[in-house]
Amino acid sequence: MNQGWPAEAKTELDGWVVRRNRGVTKRANSVLPASAPFDLERALDYVENLYQAHGITPCFHVSPAAQPTDLDDRLEARGYVVQAPTLVQCAEVADLLDRLPDSPVDVNISSVPDDAWMDAWWRIDGHGGEDDQAAARQILNRGRALYATIPSVGPVKAIGRLALVDDWAGLYCLAVDEQFRRQGLALAVIRALLQKATTLGVRRVFLQVVAENEPAQALYDRLGFRTVSQYHYRVKA
Template identity: 45%
Template sequence: MPGVSTVSYTALVISTIELDELMRRGWPATRETTVDGWLARFSGEVTRRANSVLPFHSPSDLEEAIGRVEELYHCRGLPPTFQIGPATRPSGLDAVLARRGYELRTPTVVLVAAIEEVPHPLSGTGPEIRVRHRPDTTWTELWWEVDGRGGVGSRAIAHEILTGVPALYASREDRHGVAAVGRLALVGSWAGLYCMAVRPDARRRGHASAILRGLLDRAAECGSKYAWLQVTTDNHAARSLYERAGFRQASHYHYRELPTKRFRSG
């Protein structure tokens, strides 16, 4: 596709549109529908990622397609939101949305690595890493405490998203209980890192590095060869950790979100 970049590191070659598809599969929305070539995702306010449009193809009528998107999200009580990146079509969509009053949200970079090239170990010795194929109660409680959004209903939707694709769930304990957790979605030969969370009083003690290493080791045993992750551009601590682990930027995206009041007022 013209204008869609490709990244290559050693044996790793992937296009940005392929990365978008991996990310979609790694964090699956509870419902999806197409709007003239665009993919609209809905998941009850649990993350923008699962409640936004992936504009993979140029619609036949741009204004009509945007209007349809706005109606669909409004009917569900959600702000109309688009995920904008290098593979967005049409290429000028970001500017069109900005003129309509859509606000820029959450600039994010996508990093990738060949798992066999990630340094081992990433950190020193410490408590054992436990890796399971389902999130248990303690895993979910820490993740939701650190990064959760919403009440009981939202938590149920989040669980549906988490378990919508095969994945690994890692946790590490200290004397106070679960200190850190992480999730690795398994999609073909790729593995996607999500839900990295460390208990506030347990930060800067190597837990995140250990969780990352434990997940990648188990993913390699499961046949994964490459890994991807998303991190907001202003999360400098996390970016430093991942760059030390050998991850390099392959893509980027941000969201365009229409404020609810602006949409409802016409």
């Protein structure tokens, strides 16, 4: 997941990966605590000073694998609050393709996000202004991925991104324009991306879905995704 959404800069801190990306998305501006630092309080001070020097609110990505094991409690005691509880789900690509219906919809697949794709993503699901969009585009361009677009005479109808990491793929940026929803376009996007991915040796796919997004969870459950982990962010209040 870290490779599927790569930050602009990262600092290795005694087992932690401190990610920075000019404030765009918590994924790229949070600490990935992979193993426990020798001096926890000193490490926390370093993270807070580094993030604040870059104008970023200190933030940690806390999962069951976070180290040290009491990190969540230590962050709470230090004034960090929980944000965006998220489920991590996985599935086998072959199983998904068996469940996904055939679609007559034409889906364009590219290896780069063109201007139409970016404009659609930011219009439907973006957060921030032009500078934030430019920084987000750089995140996308740092990793190998496939981009799906369902075009129309007017606004783009739907988009999606599939990050490619070895034989894994990560589903990101799935978005359908409000006026074209409930037409099966999200399914068409997912199917087209996975069909292309199979030609590149991809066998498994993961996604991250916010725990309170029940409609999205229902869709992924029907397709055969299963929750394998979860995480939340701890953000300095």
